[in-house]
Amino acid sequence: MGVSIGFICATTEELNRAEKEPSWAEAFVYDLYDNDDFPMPDRPYGDPDKAFAGLQFLFDATDVPLDFLMDGSPILEDGTLFGWSAEQIETLARRLRATPWEQLAAHYAPQRMTRGNVYPNTWQFRPEDELEWLKGAYGEIVTFFAAAAERGYGAFMSFSF
Known part of the structure; x- marks a missing residue:
């Protein structure tokens, strides 16, 4: 199985209740x-997985200001579920759109x-192959954050280990 992360859209009301x-x-x-x-067309999800x-x-x-394990608000005490506000999603969507894959790939250093x-x-x-895998995962989260921001969603981030 391994350690993985996934995002699924959430309304502000759902995030408030989750808190x-x-x-x-x-x-x-x-x-x-x-x-x-699942997957539901009205509820985007993104799965950078491992x-x-x-x-x-x-x-x-x-220097892309995104930290998967520190951003968001913890919901469960065991650190397996976080809430990301609509404002956080909008900000990240904007930052990710401004960061082309080539800019990230230039820093790929397998050793x-x-x-x-x-x-x-x-x-x-x-x-x-691993660089292509990362490119695909990056494309998926860029698409997720853009779709979530466009609809005014926040998100739940699950962290499984």
């Missing part, structure tokens, strides 16, 4: 992903990532 009722939020998010209609740490390495090197144990630490085996 007050964490157990409700946990069940609600589970039900969203477990729904027979690529989140490699993307974080590139964001840090490029440094391997030495730094950047999860999932597969960078040394097929560096070009």
Whole structure:
């Protein structure tokens, strides 16, 4: 399985309720992903999955102010569910649109990532394939943040380990 991150859109009302009722939020998010209609066209989701740490390495090197594990507000005490406000989503969507993939890719350093144990630490085996994997994950989160911002959504971010 491994460590992974996923985002799914949330209304402000859902995020407010989640803050007050964490157990409700946990069940609600589970039900969203477990729904027979998932993915739902009216509720965008983005799934950087295990690529989140490699993307974080590139964001840090490029000064993109996005920190998967520090941004957002914790909902569950175990650190597996976070809420991201509509304002955070809008700001990130704007920043990501202004950051072309090529700007991030210029900082791809498989040897440094391997030495730094950047999860999932597969960078040394097929560096070009891993770069393409990161490019796909980046495209997915850019699309997610743009779609969520366009609709005025916030998001739930799940962190599984």
